[in-house]
Amino acid sequence: MNNRLMGTLLTFVAVAAGLSFATPSHHDTHLKTDADTTEGVKTVQSLGTVKADGGSATGSASVTPAAKRWQSKTVTYKIASGTSYYKSVWGSAVKTWNRSGVVHLVPTSGKADITLSNSNSPQGSNSSTVGITYSSYYNNKTLNGLAVLASAKSYVYTNVANHYHYSKTERTNVAEHELGHALGLEHNVGKKSVMYYATRSQSVSKPDIKGLQHSYR
Numbered sequence: 001m002n003n004r005l006m007g008t009l010l011t012f013v014a015v016a017a018g019l020s021f022a023t024p025s026h027h028d029t030h031l032k033t034d035a036d037t038t039e040g041v042k043t044v045q046s047l048g049t050v051k052a053d054g055g056s057a058t059g060s061a062s063v064t065p066a067a068k069r070w071q072s073k074t075v076t077y078k079i080a081s082g083t084s085y086y087k088s089v090w091g092s093a094v095k096t097w098n099r100s101g102v103v104h105l106v107p108t109s110g111k112a113d114i115t116l117s118n119s120n121s122p123q124g125s126n127s128s129t130v131g132i133t134y135s136s137y138y139n140n141k142t143l144n145g146l147a148v149l150a151s152a153k154s155y156v157y158t159n160v161a162n163h164y165h166y167s168k169t170e171r172t173n174v175a176e177h178e179l180g181h182a183l184g185l186e187h188n189v190g191k192k193s194v195m196y197y198a199t200r201s202q203s204v205s206k207p208d209i210k211g212l213q214h215s216y217r
């Protein structure tokens, strides 16, 4: 995704989600921000065209595309969810990505690269967005042609997941999707990828691992 498009999408998500992006006090001109969401799947009919929400779902379904990556394959994370239920959801998502053997997500009590959490959607429980990831990246650094990430924060929207009766497994799939964005992956055009824009029943699969391997080669 080019930067101009990214800016457009960021604006879209900010408006749609009713969120304001406060300028960080430690404003760094080398950092840009981005936001990616997961569409909730209500019915089969809601599976339409890919919504322009940060998912430049282009190319082959066999390799999940990426726009960003971390500098190192070892990435620190912190689970900020207060409940044991969501700690378990995020813990499973971390384990699944670690099982790929490509990246090594390690917990930290200090400042983490990735923060994983849950909250209520500001759009209300019947919002079509069940997860969101905010990230920032350096605009003067690339690796394998990808922007280098500086920070990421992923959320599962509790009220939306409750409203649409997501099971714990389905919430874990959303968590895996958001963590995929936090690792730099974009949307996959195919439904057999956890990075399909409206994933619900799909977990991390072969195209996602291939995409990650390609990013972190």
Ligand SMILES: [Zn+2]
Pocket (backbone or CB within 6 Å): 036, 037, 038, 039, 055, 177, 181, 187, 196, 197
């Ligand atoms: Zn997404």
